[in-house]
Amino acid sequence: MAQAFRNLAVVPRVVFGRGSFEQLDGILSEVRDGGAPFVFLVDDVFARRDLGARLPLRGDDRLMWVNVDREPRTSHVDELVQRIRQDCGGLPRGIVGIGGGSVMDLAKAVSLLLTNPGSAADYQGWDLIRHRAVYHAGVPTLSGTGAEVSRTAVLIGPQRKLGINSDHTVFDQVVLDPELIRDAPDPQRFHTAMDCYFHCIEALAGTYLNAFSRAYGEKALDLCREVFLHERDESSDEKLMMASYCGGMSIAYSQVGACHAMSYGLSYVLGLRHGLANCVAFNQLEEFYRAGVHEFRRMLELQRIELPQGVTHEASAAQLEKMIDVALSLDPLWLNCLGPDWKDRMTRDRARELYSRM
Numbered sequence: 222m223a224q225a226f227r228n229l230a231v232v233p234r235v236v237f238g239r240g241s242f243e244q245l246d247g248i249l250s251e252v253r254d255g256g257a258p259f260v261f262l263v264d265d266v267f268a269r270r271d272l273g274a275r276l277p278l279r280g281d282d283r284l285m286w287v288n289v290d291r292e293p294r295t296s297h298v299d300e301l302v303q304r305i306r307q308d309c310g311g312l313p314r315g316i317v318g319i320g321g322g323s324v325m326d327l328a329k330a331v332s333l334l335l336t337n338p339g340s341a342a343d344y345q346g347w348d349l350i351r352h353r354a355v356y357h358a359g360v361p362t363l364s365g366t367g368a369e370v371s372r373t374a375v376l377i378g379p380q381r382k383l384g385i386n387s388d389h390t391v392f393d394q395v396v397l398d399p400e401l402i403r404d405a406p407d408p409q410r411f412h413t414a415m416d417c418y419f420h421c422i423e424a425l426a427g428t429y430l431n432a433f434s435r436a437y438g439e440k441a442l443d444l445c446r447e448v449f450l451h452e453r454d455e456s457s458d459e460k461l462m463m464a465s466y467c468g469g470m471s472i473a474y475s476q477v478g479a480c481h482a483m484s485y486g487l488s489y490v491l492g493l494r495h496g497l498a499n500c501v502a503f504n505q506l507e508e509f510y511r512a513g514v515h516e517f518r519r520m521l522e523l524q525r526i527e528l529p530q531g532v533t534h535e536a537s538a539a540q541l542e543k544m545i546d547v548a549l550s551l552d553p554l555w556l557n558c559l560g561p562d563w564k565d566r567m568t569r570d571r572a573r574e575l576y577s578r579m
């Protein structure tokens with residue numbers, strides 16, 4: 222029988238709270254079997270920060286700093302998998318990813334490719350993974366993407382930017398410690414947080430919406446408003462971290478829309494980071510999300526964030542066409558945004574006009 226309702230895979234173990242990072246050692250020790258080591262993939266922004274010294278490395282555990290100045294690629298995953306296999310002489314006991322969405326996605330993908338043959342690019346798509354991953358834990362240091370709860374690991378591949386979507390992608394454990402996002406600088410903190418805001422706006426306005434998605438989406442949206450329509454206070458990081466979690470849960474049972482579709486084109490062709498690309502795209506999508514765009518502009522103003530203007534103005538005609546190809550290839554996103562006759566309403570000309578304003 223066809224599956225009518227999604228049987229959602231969720232993260233089975235979650236620890237939340239200020240200072241909860243200190244518990245990671247104990248959590249891993251319950252999983253250790255005395256043999257294979259853990260590999261810590263950690264965002265290299267922490268190489269010279271206090272967090273680097275607080276990593277609970279034991280025995281033969283390996284620490285690999287990862288650089289995510291560019292968003293993760295399938296080739297980066299393949300390299301890491303090869304290095305880990307060589308270094309550990311086999312499978313590690315598990316992977317711990319510590320960083321923003323990029324490092325968390327790398328950690329998820331590496332854990333999958335350690336047990337599934339071939340290249341990460343072979344698995345970009347839906348449910349192509351055959352074997353369960355090695356144990357993998359995620360520790361966010363930026364909040365907004367929802368990568369800590371999602372069933373995807375988004376990667377730039379040889380053909381396009383697309384996630385490895387599977388039940389096996391989901392982390393076995395996440396550690397949500399608001400202290401770890403405290404020092405994330407603006408505008409990065411804001412851009413990443415807005416990913417959550419847009420997830421919710423797109424899901425709540427979408428045709429895929431159901432009560433599960435709405436419940437989490439509305440809560441996440443409220444939390445984003447509490448954080449960004451007010452001055453920052455000591456509760457902001459906790460709220461933002463929970464917004465990201467709820468936003469991720471909301472989107473897991475619905476879908477994003479026009480903003481993410483257009484944003485993917487900007488990232489793929491112009492290399493804009495996801496959070497920034499979303500902000501640039503969303504700002505021009507009044508015709509889809511009028512109230513949301515106005516509220517977003519208020520947040521920009523209150524948080525004193527300036528968006529770059531004219532990011533597509535230097536793009537060649539060929540680049541513009543490629544952006545349109547990428548955006549319009551994302552059927553489910555447009556279906557969610559505009560319904561089954563989306564192709565009549567979202568033409569190449571309309572997409573070109575929107576891009577030319579960004």
Ligand code: NAD
Pocket residue numbers: 264265266289290292293320321322323324326362363364365366367368369371372373374375376401402403404405406409412413416494495496
């Ligand atoms: P990121 O992980 O790409 O990091 C952005 C920058 O911030 C990097 O330079 C990083 O080194 C730095 N950084 C991270 N934590 C920091 C901290 N605490 N202090 C200072 N600097 C810090 O940013 P992101 O917005 O969290 O993630 C974006 C990525 O997530 C994209 O690749 C996107 O495709 C992906 N994504 C994944 C999902 C999913 O469900 N898997 C959802 C949305 C987006």
Ligand code: ZN
Pocket residue numbers: 366416420481495
């Ligand atoms: Zn997103």
